[in-house]
Amino acid sequence: MQLYDQTVDSRLLLGTAQYPSPDILTRAIGESGTEVITVSLRRETAGGSGTRFWDILRSQNKRILPNTAGCHTAQEAITTAKMARDLFETNWIKLEVIGNADTLQPDVFGTVEAATALCADGFDVFPYTTDDLIVAEKLVDAGCRVLMPWGAPIGSGQGIRHPDALRAMRAHFPDITLIVDAGIGRPSDASKAMELGMDGVLLNTAVAKAGDPIAMAHAMSLAIQAGRISYQAGAMEPRDMAVPSTPILGLAELV
Amino acid sequence: MRIFVNATLNNVSAGSLSEVLNELGYNDAAIATAVNGTFVAKSDRATATISDGDRIEILAPMQGG
Numbered sequence: 015m016q017l018y019d020q021t022v023d024s025r026l027l028l029g030t031a032q033y034p035s036p037d038i039l040t041r042a043i044g045e046s047g048t049e050v051i052t053v054s055l056r057r058e059t060a061g062g063s064g065t066r067f068w069d070i071l072r073s074q075n076k077r078i079l080p081n082t083a084g085c086h087t088a089q090e091a092i093t094t095a096k097m098a099r100d101l102f103e104t105n106w107i108k109l110e111v112i113g114n115a116d117t118l119q120p121d122v123f124g125t126v127e128a129a130t131a132l133c134a135d136g137f138d139v140f141p142y143t144t145d146d147l148i149v150a151e152k153l154v155d156a157g158c159r160v161l162m163p164w165g166a167p168i169g170s171g172q173g174i175r176h177p178d179a180l181r182a183m184r185a186h187f188p189d190i191t192l193i194v195d196a197g198i199g200r201p202s203d204a205s206k207a208m209e210l211g212m213d214g215v216l217l218n219t220a221v222a223k224a225g226d227p228i229a230m231a232h233a234m235s236l237a238i239q240a241g242r243i244s245y246q247a248g249a250m251e252p253r254d255m256a257v258p259s260t261p262i263l264g265l266a267e268l269v
Numbered sequence: 270m271r272i273f274v275n276a277t278l279n280n281v282s283a284g285s286l287s288e289v290l291n292e293l294g295y296n297d298a299a300i301a302t303a304v305n306g307t308f309v310a311k312s313d314r315a316t317a318t319i320s321d322g323d324r325i326e327i328l329a330p331m332q333g334g
Contacts, residue, residue, distance in 0.1 A: 029334030039332075054333025057275040057326070058300055064329020068299045071330065081333050096308040097301035097328055168334070218334030 015213050016191055018106070018138040018159055020077065022049045025208070025238050027079065027193065028231070029218025036070050038227050043074055046221070046231035050077045052108055054084070055098055079140060081108040086121070088128035095132055107132060108162070108195075109141040118168040118196075122149040126156060133157030142195050145179035147186055154190060161190055162216060165207060166197025169219045173203035177210055184211035201230075201237030208241025209249065273324045286317040289325065301328045 015025050028048040033039035043051060053071060058064045071078065080098035085091040088111055095107040111128055113121030120142050126149065129139045133156050141153050145163045153161060163183060166172035174180065175197065183192055194207040195216040204215045215238055224230035272279055274293060283289045286309055290296060302309045303326040309317045319325070 029332075031332035031334045033332075052333050054331045055301060055328040056331035058295070058298060058329035062298055062329075064331055065297075065299045067332065068330040083333055093303060093306065093308050094328075096310075097303060100308070100310050101299060101301040101328070101330065216334075 016159075017050070017077075017140075022077070024049045024235070025214035025242060026204075026235055027052065027214060027216040028221065029216070030071065031218055032222035033227055034222075036067075039222075040070065040074060042221055042227045042231040043076065045228050045235070047235045048076065050079050052079045052081050052216070052218070053102070054081050055094060055101065077106070078102050078104055079106050079108050080104070082110050082128075084112070085110060086112050086124075088124040088131070091124070091128040092131050095128075095137060096135075099137070105136060105138045107137050107139055109139050120144060120164075122146065125149075126152045129153050129158055130156040140193070145176055145183060147179075147182060150183060150187065150190075154187065159190060160193060161187065162193045162195035164196040165194045165203065168196040170197055171199025171220060172197055173199055174206050174210070177206065180207070180210045180212060201233045204234050205237040205241035205244070208238055209244050211245050214238070270319070270321045272319060272322065275325070275327055281319075284318060285315055286319055286325070287314040289319050290314065290327070295327060298327075299330060302326065303328075 015022050024047045026046055026048045027050040028046050029052045080102050082091040082094040085094055091111045109128055111121045111124035113119050125141050129141050132139050139158050140160045140162055141158055142162050143149055150161055165174045191213045193214040193216050194212050198204050198217055198220050207215050217234055221227050221230050270281055281289050281292050283292045305324050
């Protein structure tokens with residue numbers, strides 16, 4: 015999968031929040047096979063907890079994708095992105111400009127505004143967006159080579175609410191890397207996203223809040239691989255009526 | 270000099286941002302900084318002058334999705 019000038023083998027990107035312990039987090043990262051983990055920036059406490067967390071992440075030797083989670087304006091997101099680049103020493107930024115506190119729906123206008131400024135400033139922008147084609151076009155025009163449409167609201171675990179919209183995005187943007195970000199609840203949802211032709215899946219809550227996050231990281235990894243192979247293999251079209259799979263020709267007459 | 274660090278009032282004597290960070294014990298920390306809402310790069314902290322009433326944000330890596 016192409017992520018700007020980087021090629022990664024794993025099509026799973028994993029968030030680092032909400033795990034029961036740092037040990038379970040690192041084991042889930044290992045089991046998932048991911049090469050890209052997401053992080054955020056928050057106010058440092060006097061005890062230096064951020065520095066300790068950063069030491070844990072660095073020991074994983076993964077690519078870091080910092081986010082702008084919690085930003086509600088383009089300006090906040092741009093400033094956060096610059097702070098992330100300074101700290102994590104990467105041009106990658108997962109751009110989130112949130113428009114509504116209940117749905118965590120992206121403010122697509124603010125997202126396009128911030129993406130335009132950040133792409134011009136040399137960032138490789140991974141925008142969290144809706145499945146709207148026109149917004150996606152504006153983001154591509156701004157310079158985004160990766161788009162991250164939602165499957166369902168963040169943390170909802172509802173899966174892919176609009177498969178037709180994602181299929182349309184795939185058809186419309188054959189050369190853009192499409193990663194479903196948000197809403198995946200189960201491995202079957204991740205598989206479905208991949209079968210629709212998405213290039214990858216970004217997960218967090220579905221793994222972190224599973225009964226066994228390590229086993230779920232493994233299940234998600236397998237589901238994403240299976241879904242990708244299925245997409246490439248070309249699944250049959252559903253039919254309304256039964257069609258026998260065993261040949262009729264040569265059937266004995268026994269009555 | 271009274272300044273706000275992550276919205277908490279602090280009394281510091283230092284004049285530049287890097288001196289303030291030193292004074293508050295952040296010298297070796299993995300942090301990113303902004304003053305009054307404007308990003309200040311690591312390389313600019315020594316020349317960024319801090320004035321009375323300034324609001325400094327000190328951010329660190331945190332779990333995120």
